[in-house]
Amino acid sequence: MEAAENNPLGTRPVGTLLRTFAVPSIISMVVSTLYNIVDQIFIGRGVGYLGNGATNVILPLTVIALALGLLVGDGATAYFSLCLGQQDPKRAAQGVGQAITLTILISVVLTVLSLLFLRPLCVLFGATETIMPYALDYGYVIILGFPFYTFSMGFNSILRADGSPVYAMVSTLSGAILNTILDPIFIFVFHMGVTGAAIATILGQIVSCIITLFYLRRFKCIALTRDCLKLKAPLCRKICSLGISSFVMQLAATIVITVMNHVLVQYGALSKYGSEIPMTTLGITMKINQIITGIVIGIAVGSQPIIGYNYGAGKTDRVRKAYFLAIFCSTMVMGLGTVLFQIFPNAIISIFGSESALYNEFAVKSLRIFLLLILLNGFQLCTGIFFQAIGKPVQATLISLSRQVIFLLPALLVLPRFLGVEGALWAGPVGDCCAFFLALLFGAMEMKRWGTTLDPAHPPA
Numbered sequence: 001m002e003a004a005e006n007n008p009l010g011t012r013p014v015g016t017l018l019r020t021f022a023v024p025s026i027i028s029m030v031v032s033t034l035y036n037i038v039d040q041i042f043i044g045r046g047v048g049y050l051g052n053g054a055t056n057v058i059l060p061l062t063v064i065a066l067a068l069g070l071l072v073g074d075g076a077t078a079y080f081s082l083c084l085g086q087q088d089p090k091r092a093a094q095g096v097g098q099a100i101t102l103t104i105l106i107s108v109v110l111t112v113l114s115l116l117f118l119r120p121l122c123v124l125f126g127a128t129e130t131i132m133p134y135a136l137d138y139g140y141v142i143i144l145g146f147p148f149y150t151f152s153m154g155f156n157s158i159l160r161a162d163g164s165p166v167y168a169m170v171s172t173l174s175g176a177i178l179n180t181i182l183d184p185i186f187i188f189v190f191h192m193g194v195t196g197a198a199i200a201t202i203l204g205q206i207v208s209c210i211i212t213l214f215y216l217r218r219f220k221c222i223a224l225t226r227d228c229l230k231l232k233a234p235l236c237r238k239i240c241s242l243g244i245s246s247f248v249m250q251l252a253a254t255i256v257i258t259v260m261n262h263v264l265v266q267y268g269a270l271s272k273y274g275s276e277i278p279m280t281t282l283g284i285t286m287k288i289n290q291i292i293t294g295i296v297i298g299i300a301v302g303s304q305p306i307i308g309y310n311y312g313a314g315k316t317d318r319v320r321k322a323y324f325l326a327i328f329c330s331t332m333v334m335g336l337g338t339v340l341f342q343i344f345p346n347a348i349i350s351i352f353g354s355e356s357a358l359y360n361e362f363a364v365k366s367l368r369i370f371l372l373l374i375l376l377n378g379f380q381l382c383t384g385i386f387f388q389a390i391g392k393p394v395q396a397t398l399i400s401l402s403r404q405v406i407f408l409l410p411a412l413l414v415l416p417r418f419l420g421v422e423g424a425l426w427a428g429p430v431g432d433c434c435a436f437f438l439a440l441l442f443g444a445m446e447m448k449r450w451g452t453t454l455d456p457a458h459p460p461a
Contacts, residue, residue: 007084007221008163009309014321022302022329024165028156028172029294029301037287038180039197044353046187047134049280051194052352054134056261056283057127058142060254061114065146066153067250068110072102073154074304075243077161078388080222081305084161085312089222096158097228098235100216107150114143126261128275138194145202148209155212161305163220171215175208245388245396252404257286259412260424267421273362278421281359284352285366289374292337296330296378300385307389316450323386330378341371370428376436377403383439387446395442403435 009017043051076099083092114121122135152171159168179200186196216224240247261279268278303326310318341348345367349360380403387396408431415423415430 007309009081009306010085010313010315010318014306014318015325017306018299018303018322018325018329021160021165021305022299022326024169025160025302026295026298027169029298030291031169031172031176033287033290033294037291038176038183039201040284040287041352042183042187043194043197046184047193049353049355049359050131050276051134051138051197052284053131053276053280054127054138054194055197056257056279057122057125057131057135058139059283060125060257061121061139062142062149063250063254063257065107065110065150067247067254068106069103069150069152069154070157070250071154071240071243071247072099072106073157073243074246074388075099075239075241077157077304078242078308078391079239080158081161081308081389082312082391084221085309093219093222093224094228094232094235095239096219096222096224098231098239099154099158101229101231102236102239103151103154104147107147110150111143111146114146115140118143125258126265126279128265130276134194138198141195141198142201145205148202148205152205152208152212155215157301157304159212159215160301161308162222164215164218165302167215171208171211174211175204175206177204178207179204241393242388242391244393245384245400248397249384249400249404252401252409256404256409256412257283259409263412263416263424264421267416267424271421273358273421277356277359277362278424281349281363282366282370282424284349284363285370288341288348288367289337289371292333292374293377293381295333296381297385299326299329299333299378300382302326303382304385304389307386308391311390319390320447320450323382326382326385327379330382331375332378334375334378338371338375341367341374365422366425369422369425373429373432376432379443380432380435380439383443387442395446399435399439399442402438403431406438407431407434 039055040052043055076095079095080092083089083095118136118139119132122132122139127135152175156168156172159165159171182200182203183197186192186200190196192199260282264278264282265275269275271278303322306322307319310316310322345364346360348367349363380399384396384399387393387399408427411427411430412424415426417423419426
């Protein structure tokens with residue numbers, strides 16, 4: 001076991017550390033989004049846009065599974081890094097043990113409930129009568145993979161914080177590669193449609209989970225024992241409080257997707273596009289954006305163990321440097337994404353199959369309007385992770401909630417009343433702009449509170 005006081009998080013150059021942790025994190029985050037993206041591409045070409053509409057209906061359930069994994073996993077990661085920074089590997093090990101048991105319990109309960117109530121959930125998430133059969137075929141299979149998906153995604157950040165970002169990357173990458181190989185086989189060779197895509201996805205998730213499980217006996221910074229697995233209510237509450245911002249952010253995405261699907265179906269029916277085209281194309285737009293956002297989240301998550309460890313050790317200058325460097329890199333990525341989405345929307349949309357002229361018209365509008373101000377998202381995402389890393393769940397949660405719930409959701413309900421179905425698209429830039437200014441306010445206030453040094457035993461409250 002590596003001695004906590006020799007942890008390179010407190011000594012190596014911040015830029016080197018961020019590159020070391022962020023690159024595998026970026027690959028892991030981008031690859032994890034490919035589970036849905038790859039399904040969309042092959043389903044779009046092998047089944048059609050109704051099949052893609054079905055995956056958009058099931059997406060909220062998948063996001064809930066991810067949210068629960070991140071609630072425990074990101075919370076345990078923050079606790080883990082803070083404990084190591086305070087030279088307390090025993091408490092860090094207890095946090096990881098709690099996360100293992102909690103994740104298993106939560107994911108099994110979610111799987112059972114989702115299977116029992118899938119049809120009403122599909123109605124809740126906006127399935128039309130035409131899309132419902134596809135949604136049920138896809139959903140009943142994909143739900144079976146929730147325990148594997150939740151565990152592997154939740155523990156990815158813990159592996160990175162333990163100094164094994166490459167192992168975490170390999171875990172996610174292996175599953176995604178398998179999914180990509182099996183998707184066309186099940187869809188085009190065996191003609192299994194959306195069911196085949198779902199089977200390919202969960203087989204990939206199982207592989208990722210198995211690889212993650214193998215790591216549990218290989219931790220570098222802690223000694224994990226059976227006693228660590230016994231649930232302790234106060235510690236569980238602490239872990240969940242630290243991970244609540246990640247959970248809320250994902251849960252908010254579920255709420256937004258659900259409301260958005262209903263708005264698009266309602267106002268789309270009143271337009272020339274009909275109900276299914278707006279729901280399907282904006283769903284694709286959001287998944288395309290997940291690739292760029294995944295890169296930014298990878299940068300932010302890569303900075304988390306650096307920020308958390310040095311904050312616990314009282315090294316304010318290193319915390320600041322990691323935070324601002326993450327913001328700079330994230331903003332550059334979002335800027336590149338903005339250029340691509342505004343200049344090459346047709347080329348991007350064509351990847352998911354060719355449909356009618358109306359379909360292509362609304363798809364281009366979705367990319368250009370909904371993603372107009374994503375340049376601002378890098379700052380907001382990094383600031384949310386920053387507050388999570390320093391153990392301030394209230395600020396982290398508010399920032400995470402801001403774009404999806406506080407700003408985007410009201411805009412989604414109000415703008416279509418005046419602009420029709422295109423009002424749902426303009427809700428995107430409204431949410432991005434308002435969330436940026438809120439994160440800017442919180443970040444500036446926190447920086448102002450800090451002095452030039454920190455007492456390692458008494459970090460800022």
